[in-house]
Amino acid sequence: MKTGIISYGYYVPQYRIRVADIASVWGKNTLEIERGLGVKEKAVSTAAEDSLTMAYESSSMAMKGQTQPIGALFFGTESPVYAVNPSSTILGELLDIGNNYLAYDTQFACKAATGALISAIALVESKQIKSGLVVASDKAASRPHDALEYTAASGSVSVIVGEKNPILTIEGWESFSSDTPDFWRREGIKYPSHGGRFTGKPSYFKHIAGSVKTVLSKLRYKPTDFTYAVFHMPNGKFPVQVAAQLGFSTEQIKKSLVVSELGNSYTASALMGLVATLEYVKPGEKILFASYGSGAGSDAFVFTATQLIEKKRLMFSKKMSEKKYIDYPTYLKCMRII
Amino acid sequence: MKSHIIGYHTTQFGELWEKSLFDLVEETIDGVLKNTHIELGKIDAIFFGNMLGGILENNLHAGAKIADIFNISIPIFRVEGACASGGMAVHLAQEYIQSGKGKTVLVVGAEKMTDVQPEHITQGLISAASGEEQECGMTFPGLYALMARVYLKKYRYDKSNLAAIAVKNHAHGFLNPTAHFKRKVSIQQVLESSTVADPLGLLDCSPVSDGAASLIVTSDPAFIKKRGGITVLSSQVATDSISLLKRNSLTELKATQIAANKAFSESKIVRKNISLAEVHDCFTIAELFAMEDLGFWKKGEAGKRAINFETLRENNGPLIINTSGGLKASGHPVGATGIKQLGELYLQLTGRAEKRQVKNIKYGLAHNVGGSGGTAVVTILGV
Numbered sequence: 001m002k003t004g005i006i007s008y009g010y011y012v013p014q015y016r017i018r019v020a021d022i023a024s025v026w027g028k029n030t031l032e033i034e035r036g037l038g039v040k041e042k043a044v045s046t047a048a049e050d051s052l053t054m055a056y057e058s059s060s061m062a063m064k065g066q067t068q069p070i071g072a073l074f075f076g077t078e079s080p081v082y083a084v085n086p087s088s089t090i091l092g093e094l095l096d097i098g099n100n101y102l103a104y105d106t107q108f109a110c111k112a113a114t115g116a117l118i119s120a121i122a123l124v125e126s127k128q129i130k131s132g133l134v135v136a137s138d139k140a141a142s143r144p145h146d147a148l149e150y151t152a153a154s155g156s157v158s159v160i161v162g163e164k165n166p167i168l169t170i171e172g173w174e175s176f177s178s179d180t181p182d183f184w185r186r187e188g189i190k191y192p193s194h195g196g197r198f199t200g201k202p203s204y205f206k207h208i209a210g211s212v213k214t215v216l217s218k219l220r221y222k223p224t225d226f227t228y229a230v231f232h233m234p235n236g237k238f239p240v241q242v243a244a245q246l247g248f249s250t251e252q253i254k255k256s257l258v259v260s261e262l263g264n265s266y267t268a269s270a271l272m273g274l275v276a277t278l279e280y281v282k283p284g285e286k287i288l289f290a291s292y293g294s295g296a297g298s299d300a301f302v303f304t305a306t307q308l309i310e311k312k313r314l315m316f317s318k319k320m321s322e323k324k325y326i327d328y329p330t331y332l333k334c335m336r337i338i
Numbered sequence: 339m340k341s342h343i344i345g346y347h348t349t350q351f352g353e354l355w356e357k358s359l360f361d362l363v364e365e366t367i368d369g370v371l372k373n374t375h376i377e378l379g380k381i382d383a384i385f386f387g388n389m390l391g392g393i394l395e396n397n398l399h400a401g402a403k404i405a406d407i408f409n410i411s412i413p414i415f416r417v418e419g420a421c422a423s424g425g426m427a428v429h430l431a432q433e434y435i436q437s438g439k440g441k442t443v444l445v446v447g448a449e450k451m452t453d454v455q456p457e458h459i460t461q462g463l464i465s466a467a468s469g470e471e472q473e474c475g476m477t478f479p480g481l482y483a484l485m486a487r488v489y490l491k492k493y494r495y496d497k498s499n500l501a502a503i504a505v506k507n508h509a510h511g512f513l514n515p516t517a518h519f520k521r522k523v524s525i526q527q528v529l530e531s532s533t534v535a536d537p538l539g540l541l542d543c544s545p546v547s548d549g550a551a552s553l554i555v556t557s558d559p560a561f562i563k564k565r566g567g568i569t570v571l572s573s574q575v576a577t578d579s580i581s582l583l584k585r586n587s588l589t590e591l592k593a594t595q596i597a598a599n600k601a602f603s604e605s606k607i608v609r610k611n612i613s614l615a616e617v618h619d620c621f622t623i624a625e626l627f628a629m630e631d632l633g634f635w636k637k638g639e640a641g642k643r644a645i646n647f648e649t650l651r652e653n654n655g656p657l658i659i660n661t662s663g664g665l666k667a668s669g670h671p672v673g674a675t676g677i678k679q680l681g682e683l684y685l686q687l688t689g690r691a692e693k694r695q696v697k698n699i700k701y702g703l704a705h706n707v708g709g710s711g712g713t714a715v716v717t718i719l720g721v
Contacts, residue, residue, distance in 0.1 A: 032532055
C-alpha cells in the first residue's frame, strides 16, 4: 500500500467582491490592477465566519464516509481565532473524532498546512497513525488601501492522508527554506506587512524553484511527465511566471488558476488549485504541486491519481460558481474592519 | 592647480536586496581604487554623500564606519544636502583640495532605500521639505505636481510634454548597463501609468533605488599626468527658500539659476559650449525647469522642445541631456546621484561611455537639486 491523500474537502464562502469595486474606492485604474495582479474578484467570508468555522466546513466534507481513525489533526493558518489556544483541538471536538489524536496548529505564512502535510505523511508512512487530517484555512486580512486588499481572500481546504484507498498517491516531496522576510505580522499588529517586489524574485520564485527542481531531480521526473502542475497563488501572475521559468506549460497549470476568481486564501490558496485540478485529473496522471510560505519556504510534492479519483471526485467548479457579489462597505463589515 | 576627476566607479543601481548601505560603499570604493590603480594610502580624505542612513536605518557616524571597513584613519566627512548630497560632497571635496588641505580625495555617495516600506521611504524623503509642507501631509511627488500644474497651465502644455522627458531618459537608460531601468517606454505608456500626484504618473517619477558611486578628485600633477582626467572648471552651490510658499515663482528654481550663472561665470565658458549635461530629473517636470533655469532654453520653451526630443542622443543635436538615463531611468539612490552625474560626464568626456558615447564633446555640466529646489549644485567639467 502506498501513502496518499484518501479524501479531501473544501469551503469557499459565497460572497465575492470585485477588484473593480475596491479599485474605485481608492481612485485606482481597475484595468491596470486586474492586469497587474491577474485577479478579478475574491472570495469573502461573512462576519460570522472565521478560519475555524471554514475549517469545520471543509473538514466535514473531507470526513464524509471516512472510516479510518484520525490519529493526527494539524491545522495550518495565519489567521487563527486565538493567539494562544489551539484551533486543532476545537476542530477535533467539532468533528467528534475522539481524543486519541495528536493535535497541533502550524504557522508558516501560506505554507503552514503543506509543512503539516509532510508531517502527516511521515506519521502514516511510519505506521504511527492510520490517517491524519490536515487543514488549511484562512480569513486573510489586509490593511485597507494596501495592495493585498485586492487579493487577500477567505477559504479552506482539508485533506486526509492515509494508506488505505488513496485517490492520490504521494511519490515524494522536497522542501526548500531560508530566512527571507518578505511578508510578516508582528504580535499585536492587526495587518500583515510585505516587502513589495521583494516578495517576488528572491522569495516566491527562488523558493518554489528550489523545491521543485530538487523534487524533480530526486524522483527523476521532468516537467513534461506531468499532466498538471499547481503553484501557490498569491496573485494570478506569479504562478504563470514560475511555471514558465520551470518549464511547465500554460496548459498544465490552467485548471489550477482559480485565484483570478477566488483571490488568495493564504494557506488554502495552493490547495485550492489542487482541489480545482482534481475535478479533471484522470487515473495515472501526475500532478506537480508546490506551495510557498513567506519567511520563506516551499514544499513541492509529486502526486499520481489512482482509479479511485473517479469515484471520489468532487465538483469544485460548482462550488466556485455559487456566488453573490457584495459592495465595499459590506466587505468591510464582513472583515470586521467597520 | 584646478581639481581633476581621474577615476569613477558605480555599482549597479536598482533593488539590491542582498547589499547593505556599507556593502555598497565598500564595493564602489574598492571599484574606483581598482579602476585608477591608486592605493588607499594615497587618499588624503573621503567625502561621503548620503541622506537617509540616519533616518531609515539609525545608521550615522558614517565616517568612522568607512574607516572601520578599510582600516584607515584619514578625515572622512559625511555630507547631506537631501538629493543634492552627492553634488555637495564633490563640491566640498574640490574646495578641500583648493584650500590646500589635501591633494587627492575620494568622493563616495550611496543610498540604501529599498529595504523599507514605501510609506517609510516617502516619510524619510519628505524630511527634506519645510515643516509646514510636512505637517500638511505633502510629499515630493505632491510638491513637484503642484509646480507642474502651474507650468502646464501657464505655458499651455499637457502631460505629453512631461512624458517626453521620461521617454528620452528611458531610451538613454536602455544603453546604460548600470541603470535601474534598462527598458524603453512610449509616450502612451507614460500617459497611461497610474497617477501618483496629478499630473505626474508613475513613469513621470524617478524610482527609489539602491546604489553607490565614487570619484577620485585630485590636484596632484603626477596623478593627472599619469591618469589624464577631466578638469573641474567650476562647482557652485546655491540655496533658496525650502518652502514653495515663500517662492516668487512656482515655475522656476532660483537656486539652479544662481548656481548656474556663477558656474558659467567662473568657468568662463558660454552655454552653447556645453554639449552634454546630466540634469536633475527627479520628476519629468524637473528636467523642463532645469533646461530653462540653467539657461539652455528660454522660459516656457522647454515643454515644446522636450516633445521634439531635441536632447535625445540619437537625434545628434547640439546638446544631449542625461545619457545615463537621468534619475528617471538610471535610478535615484539619493546620495549617489550627484556623483553618478559627474561620473557619467567623466565617462563621456574620456570616451569611455561605450554604447551611449556622444562624440566631439569638450564640456559637460552636472545639475543636482536638493528637495524641491532648496539647494542646487551646478558643476562644469572640461577636457
